[in-house]
Structures are given as structure tokens and as C-alpha cells.
Amino acid sequence: MITTQRSPTSGGGLQSPRSPPSQIPFLSVSVTDPAKMGNGVQAYISYKVITKTNFPEYQGPEKIVIRRYTDFVWLRDRLFEKYKGIFIPPLPEKSTVEKFRFSAEFIEMRRQALHTFVNRIALHHELQQSEDLRTFLQADEQTMERARSQDTGIFKKKPSDLMQIFRDVQSKVSDVVLGKEKPVEETNPEYEKLKRYIFELEDHLAEAQKHAYRLVKRHRELGQSLADFGKAIKLLGACEGDALGTAFSELGAKSEMLSVKLQREAQHILMNFEEPLKDYVRAVQSIKGTIAERANAFRQQCELAEAIKLKEIDLNKLRLIRSEKMLDAEHELGELKADGEEATRRFETIVRLMNEEIVRFQDQKTQDMGLAFHEFAKGQARLANGIADAWRSLLPKLDSLSVS
């Protein structure tokens, strides 16, 4: 049940001329205009977030707010808490290298990733209903800041906790693989397979992404070599003179021209091929988080089931001796049973959601990667044709010069 997507750049207002009647609900968001705010150590980048929607829950058809990276992180954390079982779209990483933080390339890559992030949420039939999303898209800056700072304690999962969970899940997976018995673990073979798949997939994808990134660098390096080579050959031509000198100069000029093409292609590969791969890796990592949540829920359910059993035994004992603690115990049992049902319900919801999500995920990734492959191939073909044309156009000139 994917909502129809209206492109963010379509004309202002609720509908474009060709649109069906306004009953079709839509929510589209764009993240634009990165701007550096503040100075020195406190400096950060802010983004303009433009929302266009006809959802009744929203304040109006269009809203523009200013958000920074930590706001996006807040949104993601809230969604992760509230919508267990759903693969929350991934966020771009925090930058660890200081001087890279404000480079144009990094900022653009991040902006694009944030844009994709919010739009995926807006497209998801459940996530798009989120109240936190509404807050994120509409609230003024003070409210946003308040919401962010309130988000401590029980709601905010510290990264270290998450890491611990990941490690637990990983060790559980490897334990199962090694045949070790662990007390609370799903014994669903299909699910085991899925977990293994996700973990291995991350490795493979990371490798591919690494090489994709290297390829970007190689294009840049080749571009630089061609530029240097062209310059040197031009100098040689200058001291040679005559026909040969001209030939050298022409070749040098062509070489320099191609260097530019290579730099452009490097950028294209970075944005349209390497980034989608990185995004894929992040998505898989996000799924690992969901896997951890499911393990938690399962464990809780099991623990409660255990506790109920014990309580029942307890109760029977108390019944036998007609203790006055019996009533309390019955009451407690009742509570535990309610909790148990709640835990079971939560767990089953996660399972159900995950099953839907995995289908959606695979579909989405096929689309995303298909597009990435297409762009990559297109770029490479364009580059190769440019190179072939450039060199070919030089040949008649060379021919005429060589006989002159």
C-alpha cells in the first residue's frame, strides 16, 4: 500500500494540473539548501525541509522548517523505538574527520542521503502516520529543540547499547551456527536463514562499496594523469615546432580536455553508484537493529512465560496450604498473564511486520540497485564514447600533419 508519490518539484499547491482528484493522499518532502551556521567548534550545517501534503493531520498544504543532522537522528531514534519490526530507513553516518565535515562533496552527499531518508519515511504506509514525523516536519525550532533534549533516559537508546545488542545477536547467530545451545532463541529455521543472510549480505555489500569508492578515486587519478601528460606533451610540442610540434600540442590539448571528462565521471559514479551502494549497506545495518529488537521481544516473551509458569506453581502451592498470600499471588499472576499477552502480541507484531518488510525491502533494493547499475553503465558508456570521439577526431589532423 504505497502512497502515490508526487515529485517534490512539481508545481506548488496541492495538485498539479494532471493530478487525479485530491482524495488521493500524498506527502512529499524535500531537503535542500544546506547552510553553514555558527562558528568554530559549534558550527554545523542546517537544511531546509519543505513538506507538501494533503494529509488532514498536517497543519497545511506546505510547510518549511529548518533542521540539522541531530534532528534527523532524533526522528530516526523515535521511529526505531515506536515501530519495532519495521526497517527504519538508514541515516548517513556522522563525519569523523573534522576537515571533511564542511567540504562541498560531503555536504551534498549528506543532503542527498537525508532527502532520501525522509522521503522513504513519507512513503512508508505506517511510518508516514507517525506523530514524531509530524513534529519533525512542522514544529518550530524551539519545540524541536525541546523535544530533542527531552529525549534522554528510557527513550533514547545510546549507541553503545545498540552495539551491545548487535554483538549479542551476532554471537547468538554464530552460536547457533556452531551448534551451541542458548536458552532463549527462536528456533525458526527460516528466520535463522534470514539472519545469516543479512549478516553475510552486509559483508559482501561492504566489499562492493569499497571497490566502488576506489573506482571513483581511480577515475580522478586517471584524470589527473591525463592532465599532466597533456601539459607535458604540449611543452614538448612547443620546443619541437613545425608539424610535429603542432601534433604534440593538439594531442596535449585533447588529453587535457579528457581529464575534465574523467573528473566529471568520477563525481557521477560517486553520487549515483557508490552512494546507493553505501545506502544499501546502511539499510542492511538497520535491519540488524530490527533483528535485535525482535530478539529482545522474543526474550521478553519467554521470560514472562517462564515467570508465569513459576507463578502458577507458586499459586498452586499456596492454594494447597490455603495461605492468605493466595489472593495476592492470584492478582500477580493475572498481571503477569496480561504482561505475557502483551509481550506475545508485541513479538508477533514484529514478526508479522518483518515478514512484510523483507518483501518490501527486496523489491525496493532491486529498484534502487537497478537504477544505480543503469546510471553507472550510462556514465561509463558516456565517458567511453566521449573518449573515443575525442581521439578519433584527432586522427585526420594527425594524418595531414604527418605528411606536411
Added chain:
Amino acid sequence: MMGFENQGIEEARLYASPEEMESLVLNDDDTNNNVNGNGNGNEKIPSSRSNGDSNQQHNHHPLSSPLPFAEIPTTDDDDPLLSSSSPNRNPNSLNSFLEPPSYADAVFRSFDGDHGKQINGHGGVSTSSPSSSSDYLKISVTDPQKDQDLNNSLVPGGNTFMTYLITTWTNLPEFNGTEFSVRRRFKDVVTLSDRLSDSYRGYFIPLRPDKSVVESQVMQKQEFVEQRRMALEKYLRKLALHPVIRKSEELRVFLQVQGKLPLMKTTDVASRMLDGAVKLPKQLFGESVVSAAVDPNDVSQPAKGGRDLLRMFKELRQSVTNDWGGTKPPVVEEDKEFLEKRNKLQDFEMELSNVSQQAESLVKAQQDIGETLGQLGLAFVKLTKFESEEAFFESQRVRVADMKNVATSSVKASRLYRELNAQTVRHLDKLHEYLGVMLAVNNAYADRSNALLTVQTLLSELANLSNRIEKLEAAASKIFGGDRSRVRKIEELKETMRVTDEAKNCAVREYERIRENNKNELERLDKERHDDFFGMLKGFVVNQAGYAEKMANVWETVANETSGYAKST
């Protein structure tokens, strides 16, 4: 985990690791996959590639075996004995992934047609000289073997050295025969080189390969021997290309005379003494001994270090006078044209060196990008295998198909880059070659300077002697009745002056001769350089264009097949 390591590969081994890729060949390509040797290659050889076709640079070589299938009509190894023994030749392993050779050839034929001969680097056949079609002098260096010098070894079993089999095919009349072989060691090559330098002053003589500093220890290594063999072959072939030197007696003797090389190591005076020659030229004893045994023509030999001490000393003094003295030297290098030319060549050499460096960087960058494409392809291949094993969903299968497409294309592109690079290296190698030529040119100019210096020295001598005679005559005339000792001295000096004058004339003739050689060689160089560089440029450009075209085709196919995913804007 990767296994696709390509570090530190020399050009000959650029194709070393397609095995990894072969082993990951995906199912539908298996039927085409032939990793081994020439077997399948023959069917795919296009019709124009029969032996004896004049378009094939190497196939009219008498000894060549039918070349294994090659995509590009030129190969690195001129030596037929080598080309058949390289099983890892790129062409065979390409078959599985690339289009049939005829397509690739078609692309190149359209460009290569008449450039074929020029693009080919150093063939033994002289292609640039006008009278090339009929005469040939082809040399190959093969079969290194260890040998022992039994006579001079103080240590039993010591003093081993390598010999190489040098085979010549020729129809030049200077040689008695059309095909012959000798065994030579590196020392012999040094001798040949030295003798040529002596006899052909003023010529641009190709430089011989370097000696190795730690020769005997390095000798054992297979690689070193192979490198040296290649270098020797290259050197001899360059000599064979030089229009004057190819006809020299020294070269002929080296190539043809069996047994010990009968060339003298040097014209070193002391060596001659050691060898039993008794003649003691004037240089050793100074001018006071007027000996009829002095051959004025000795001045036409360059002064050899260590022995012609007095001559060296005098010439050094002269050169200092030239540089620092206020007086103009007796004969000045007046040839403005020559000076201009030389300066221009120096500039050329500097820029050439720069280009050569950048060319190396370019080659490295091309190699790197090819490597990375290959690694990317491999990573996707592995991913494809992984996903297809685990595929639950139809969307996964679709993705697998797309990915496989990209993977194989990346691998193809990677191989194309490697081929491109191999060709690029061959073409741009001309730059390195000419750096070597510039060294030869510098040597030739040095010959000229030295000869000029000799002339200047002798002129100074003459002036000096003349002064002394004048002074003595003036002094003698004052004494009534003559001064017996002085008169005798004057006679001696006059005789010395006569000899010196003859020597000076020889020196001048020699200098003029060298100047003439320089001039002719410069003309030859200009012409050859023009042809060689145009050939290089064209070859380079054709190469780049051709491979870019191929790569464009590979990627266009993928782009078309994935066009369904394109964003509809």
C-alpha cells in the same frame, strides 16, 4: 578474501591473474571458456591473418610459428621462440567474455591498416629507411647458458659467466651467408660497443646495456638473465637499424666469427703493450724524442684515460685555457647552426624526459583503474553467487540478473584496460627509446668537442714551439759565429714542429670528419624522429579510441538492459 592481487606486475605479466576471474566464470559463459593455449584460437583467427600476408609484421619471419590467436595485430615479443611459450597470453583468456576476435580486429583494422608497420616497435626489419623492402638484418638473442672461464680462474670452479646464442638472418652482401649463430658473453658486447665508439666518432651510436655492479652474484637469478637477454637483443637490433653501423666490420665480426671475439678490447696504449705490441708512441715519452715510429694518425684516436697521460694533461690545460683564459681559443666552434641545433636538442631532451615521466604515471593510472574495475566485478560476482543461493523472492532473482550483467561487464572492461595499457606501453616506449637516442647524441657531440680540443691543443703547441724557435733564433743570432748547441736545439724544435704540424692536420681532418658525421646523423635523426613520433602519436590515439569504443559497447549494452529502471522525469 579478494585474491585479485595485481601489485608489482611488469608489463610481461600484466595478464597474470585472469585465472581468478576464469574460476568465477558464470554458467552461460562456460561453453566459450577456453583458458588453455592455442586450441580454440585457430578457428577464430580471421582470414586475413594467414602467414605471409604482408600486413603481418612478423609472419614473414622465417622462423615464426603460427602465432597464437591475438586480438591486436602486434605482439610484444618479436622472438618467435618466446611468443609460443607464454601460456598466459591475454588473448586466450579473453575468449570467454569478449566478442569474437573478428569484431575486435575489424575495429583495429580500420585504423591500423597502414600504421601496422609503424606501430610495431623494434622489429629487426628496418621499416623506416627507404630501401627497406629488400634487405634485412634480423638478430635474435636466445638460450642463455652458464660457462666457465677455465684459463684465468685462480679459484677452481670460480669465474663462471653467461653466454648467449646470437643468431643472425640477413641478405646483406657484407656478410658471408644468410643465417648463422655465435655464442657471446656480455664482455664481448662491451668490447663491441667500445670499438664502435672508437671507430665511429660523431655518429649517434645506440648505447649498450648497462653492466651490473655486482655481476657475478646477480648472475644466478633467472630474472636478471632474462632481462639481460632482452636488453642485448634490443641493443643489437638497434645497431642493425643504423644505416652505417649495420655495415660495420666490428658488428659483422661480432655476429659472425666463431669462437673468441677477435676484436681488440680498446686502443688503450698500455693494453697494446701488454698484448705484446712494442710500439711506444710519442705520448708516453714526451716531445723530446722524435721518433719515426710516431704515427701522427694516433691523434685521430681519442685520448684514453690513464695511459695517454701527457696528452690528456695537455688537452686538459687547453680546455682550461679555453674556459678561463681571456684569449680566444685558436679554433672556435663557429658553426652557429650546430650550436642552435644543440641547444634545441637539449630543450627537447628535457621536455622529453618530463613527458616520459608523465607517460609512466598515465600508464600506472590506467593499470590501476583496470585493476579496480576487475575487483569491483569480482565483488559483484561473489555477491551474485551469494544472492542466488539464498534467493527467496522474485525481486532477488531480478537483482541477481542485473548484478551479473554489471559484474561481467566490469570484468570485461577491466581486461580491456589491461590490453589498452599493454599497447600504450609499447607506443609510449618510443619516448624512452628517444631518451636513449639523446644520450647517443650527447656522446657524438662529446666526440666532436674532444676532437676540437685536440686540434686546439695542437695549435697551441705549434704556437708555443714557434715562439721558442723565434727566441732561440734571436738569441743565437747575437752570438758571432753561431751557437752550436742552440742551433742544434733549433733544428730539433723545427723537426718537432713539423711532426706536430702533421698531427695537427690529421686532427683537423678528424674533426672535420666528425662534424660531417654529426651533420648527417642529425639529418637522419630529424627524419626518423619525425616518422617515429608521428607513428607513436597515431598508434597511441588509435589505441585509445579503439579501446574506448569497445568499452562503450560493453556499457551501452548494460545501460540498455537496465533502462527500465531509469527515472522518468
